[in-house]
Amino acid sequence: xxxxxLVDLSPHSIANQTHxxxxxxxxxxxxxxxxxxxxxxxxxxxxxxxLVVIHIRDAHAEGIRLCEFIRDKCKRMPLMLVGGRMDFHSxxxxxxxxxxxxxxxxxxxxxxxxxxxNMREMIGDESDTAAASSRGDILYQAGAGDxxxxxxxxxxADARLRDVHVIDRVKAYVEESLDQAITLKEISTSMHFNCxxxxxxFKYHENMTFNEYLLQxxxxxxxxxxxxxxxxxxxxxxxxxxxxxxxxxKKFKSYTGVSANAYRKMHSITA
DNA sequence: TACCGTGGAGTGCAAGCAAG
DNA sequence: CTTGCTTGCACTCCACGGTA
Numbered sequence: 001x002x003x004x005x006l007v008d009l010s011p012h013s014i015a016n017q018t019h020x021x022x023x024x025x026x027x028x029x030x031x032x033x034x035x036x037x038x039x040x041x042x043x044x045x046x047x048x049x050x051l052v053v054i055h056i057r058d059a060h061a062e063g064i065r066l067c068e069f070i071r072d073k074c075k076r077m078p079l080m081l082v083g084g085r086m087d088f089h090s091x092x093x094x095x096x097x098x099x100x101x102x103x104x105x106x107x108x109x110x111x112x113x114x115x116x117x118n119m120r121e122m123i124g125d126e127s128d129t130a131a132a133s134s135r136g137d138i139l140y141q142a143g144a145g146d147x148x149x150x151x152x153x154x155x156x157a158d159a160r161l162r163d164v165h166v167i168d169r170v171k172a173y174v175e176e177s178l179d180q181a182i183t184l185k186e187i188s189t190s191m192h193f194n195c196x197x198x199x200x201x202f203k204y205h206e207n208m209t210f211n212e213y214l215l216q217x218x219x220x221x222x223x224x225x226x227x228x229x230x231x232x233x234x235x236x237x238x239x240x241x242x243x244x245x246x247x248x249x250k251k252f253k254s255y256t257g258v259s260a261n262a263y264r265k266m267h268s269i270t271a
Numbered sequence: 272t273a274c275c276g277t278g279g280a281g282t283g284c285a286a287g288c289a290a291g
Numbered sequence: 292c293t294t295g296c297t298t299g300c301a302c303t304c305c306a307c308g309g310t311a
Contacts, residue, residue, distance in 0.1 A: 197296055
C-alpha cells in the first residue's frame with residue numbers, strides 16, 4: 001500500500017472528490033493531508049510518502065514552490081498536480097520540477113482514478129520504493145553530507161548556488177528567445193563565459209545538454225500550441241524558433257513519434 | 272507532409288592551464 | 292591536489308536543395 005500525501009492549496013476544497021475515491025482499492029493509503037504550503041513543507045519533512053498529490057486550483061505559484069521544495073529534498077518523489085488551468089509558462093515550470101502527472105480542471109473522478117493507477121504503475125511495488133530509498137535514490141538533503149565539514153560544504157553550496165543562478169539565466173534567455181535562433185555561443189558571450197564551459201555546467205546541473213534542453217522547450221511549446229490554438233503548422237514552427245518547416249517536421253516527429261498534424265488530431269481541444 | 276544527401280556551423284568532450 | 296576555466300578538435304546538428 002503506497003502512502004499518499006494530499007495537499008489542497010485551493011480555497012475551493014477537493015475534499016468531496018477525494019473522499020469519493022476508494023484509495024485502498026487503488027493501492028494507496030491517505031497518509032497525510034495539508035491545507036497550506038507551510039503545513040505541506042512541515043508534513044513532508046516529518047514523514048515519508050510514496051506519492052504527493054497537490055491540488056492547485058488558484059494557487060499555481062504556491063504549487064510550483066512546493067514542487068520545487070519536494071524536488072530539492074527528494075529527487076525521485078512521484079508528484080501529481082490536479083486542478084487549475086495552467087498556462088504554458090506554468091506547465092514548463094512544472095516539467096522543470098519533474099511533475100509526473102498533471103490533471104487540469106475540469107476532470108472527472110474516473111480521470112483521477114486513471115491518473116492514480118498510472119502513478120502506481122510508475123512507482124512500482126513497495127519493495128521497489130523501499131529499495132530506492134535505501135539506495136539513496138530518494139535523497140533527503142536536510143542534515144545530509146555534514147561529514148565533509150562546515151566550511152568546505154558551505155563553499156560547495158555557494159558554488160552550487162552560483163552555478164544554479166547562471167543556469168537560471170541561461171534558461172531565462174532560452175524562454176525569452178524561444179521564437180528566435182538561439183546558440184549557446186551567443187548566450188555564453190553575453191554572459192562572459194566560454195561556451196564549452198557553460199555547456200558543461202549546464203549538462204552537469206540539468207542532466208541534459210543545452211541542445212537537448214532547447215529542443216525539449218521548443219517541442220513542448222509546439223505541442224502546447226498544437227493542442228490549444230488553431231495556428232497553422234508553419235506558424236507554430238516559426239513561433240518555436242524554426243525557420244525551416246521541413247526541419248520542424250523532422251524534429252517534431254523524432255521527439256513525439258508522430259507528425260505535427262497527427263499530434264494535433266489526437267490531442268487538439270480546439271478542434 | 273515526408274524523406275534523403277550534403278556541407279558548414281555549432282557543440283560536447285577530453286586534455287590542459289593557472290591559481291589557490 | 293583541487294577548482295575554475297579555456298582550448299582544440301571530432302562529431303553532431305541543422306539549413307538547404309531535391310524528390311516523391
